[in-house]
Amino acid sequence: MGYTKNPRVMILIAAKHITTGPMKGILQLLKYSGQSEYIFHLFNFRLNQDCNADQFEYATLQHGIKTQFLYQGKCGYISLIRQARQFVRANDINIIQTHGYKPSIIGLFIKLQCGVKWICAMHGRTTENFKIRIYHMFDRFVQNFADRVVFVSKAERQRTFCRGGRNRIRIIYNAVDLARPAATSELKDSLRERMSISNHARVVSVIGRLSPEKGVDVFIHAFAKVAKSIPEAHAVLVGDGQERLALEAYIDSLGLRSRVHFAGYTETPGDFINASDLIVLPSRSEGMPNVALEAMALEKPVIATMVGGIPEIIEHGVSGLLVPPQNPAAIAEATKRLLRDPCLAKRLAKAGRSCVRKYFSPEQRAEAWFEMYRELLC
Template identity: 40%
Template sequence: MVADPPYRVAYVIGELGKGGAEYQLYELLRHLDRRRFAPGVFVLAPGGWWVEPIRALGVPVEELPRRGSADVRRLARLRVALRRFAPHVVHTILWSGNSYGRLAALGLGIPVVIAAERVVTPYRAWQVMVERALDRVTDAYLVNCEAIAAWQVERKRLPREKFEVIPNGIDLGRLPPFSLDRRGARSAAGLRRERRLVAGVGRLDAQKDFPTFLRAAAMIAAEFPDVDFLVVGEGEERAALEALARRLGLGARVVFTGLRHDVPRLLAAADVLALTSIYEGFPNVLLEAMATGAVAVATDVGGCRELVTSGETGLLVPPRAPAAVAAAVGRVLRDPALARRLATAARQRVEGAFSIDVMARRTMDAYLRRLDATRAPATVAAA
């Protein structure tokens, strides 16, 4: 094995904003066995929601902000930082982290280089070429669902044997208590107790396709006078979405909450989460909905079908299909027994398969297996 523990692990990520990949990194760091691993985080943008919480764990965070629109010197600064940290493992996350991190690691003699992709996203041809070139210096890929592994192999022609699927985890102890009666949670969240809720959660951008959510909401509102709607999140499409809601006549029945840091609290108050994304990885918000008792209605894209078994733990619908979303949500709202059955089965699935402890243990095991397989000494080469 390479040297003796603790093994230094350098995490390279583009930003530490309020996103799913960033949350999973925080939870991994919180559960990492510090007797075996000494982590450090290198982020390619300053600030971000998770910077201080990660530092509060005792994990150093080095911020490497971009200086100008094309700052190639940031790559050199990252390389210097990695050489100084001398990691045994480099674990890069998402496109910018994956590209910058692996390029910066070239020639440093780092024993294990791992890249993590978390979403099925359209890549440009030049990005695919970069990924294929960097495969030669990549020991493994960690992905959170089979859909991403299949997409990476098909689209980028990367070797399937390098991929390991480790699903996201969730800390049930940090969530509101599970309850089939949503009224108490609505009162606790300052919402109208007797008004049922359908929530949409995510960045207000093209991927999440909130126009489909709003068009479905207008159809649902016409049939169910006791149902309101929450749009939880912020993004560049907010003004256009608010205008669309007005044109659809939703009025006060839809509330745009903006960015919230208590999403599980809001999901505990919702009867249904409607996820209308046109592409996804393994969405954390689905895990949170299933854990807190909001019935999941999700588009059948990416890893959603690996979380939701339609008719058993939620309902799947085609993307870009407002009528299908409205029909599925209406089915849940119309049938309380179905809603209870789906919510209960979803909670049981999360408890059995998607704990944070399992995610962290499997990630640490992935590090150790690859460190065991290396024969090079654990030293980082001088520049």
């Protein structure tokens, strides 16, 4: 096949917010698309054409990106596949790139019906409920038919069966722009003031979805030990999800209501990272957590569990501290160590930023995607 001038790439994602890990990566990629020969078309999903413009659409427009939509309607996937097929044929799409289980199903049918190249991006999995687990199982099956499968870490690749040789598989790490590592707001008042936390307090934050795989319950157990030893320590939980009510009840049972603060969902996680002394990732499972890279880029010390791609980001004792998963005692000891040793915390934070600058730049990540497109179209 000869190389096509100005190839067209259709990107499919199912996302409600632009702060999800996959969407952050897509925005980074599109930011550098002007330096490439590719023309991109970003698609998300809506229930029907009567839906008004939503937060996602407004947010992408602020980034200079126009999102198009596939409408599910009453016919579900039949309707989605038909609309995608019509767009691919009408616009001479060369590559379809999917992120998530719903896009993957459409990607498979478009590849079979239109003969375009298909790249399936596999991100970390969640375990929110039985339905979601079934979707992820199906996602892992259909990716076996993709021309390229992209994983965000070596660990994620190793735990996911994927037929085909090395040429079909790619590892492309997440990345962070050091100029603006995480979204921030222009609010004048202090986050600590809004949450009634003293400026003299030591703030330990967990940022992410409140779902079982994130291990927030493990962190709360650990923080109970920290709170007894360090009176000025406060915890902030940034995010929302199915576990919130259970976590609130757990906090009350431990008598920590005045020391643990729920911040809810945010579009500007950088505000909370900047307001924190320490970031903890107590996850039971992970792909390649953006929040770890963002905290390191903002020069904050990070404690994280040794799961998924985290050990590929953090070198223990050099650019952060690693602890075993589901081990509250280990998280507590690491937290107390960094809160009591500001010199160590500062050294780890500086090394973390240097690591992000060297290995996780968005320019390197974008070029890895562009090179894969060239391989597929040559």
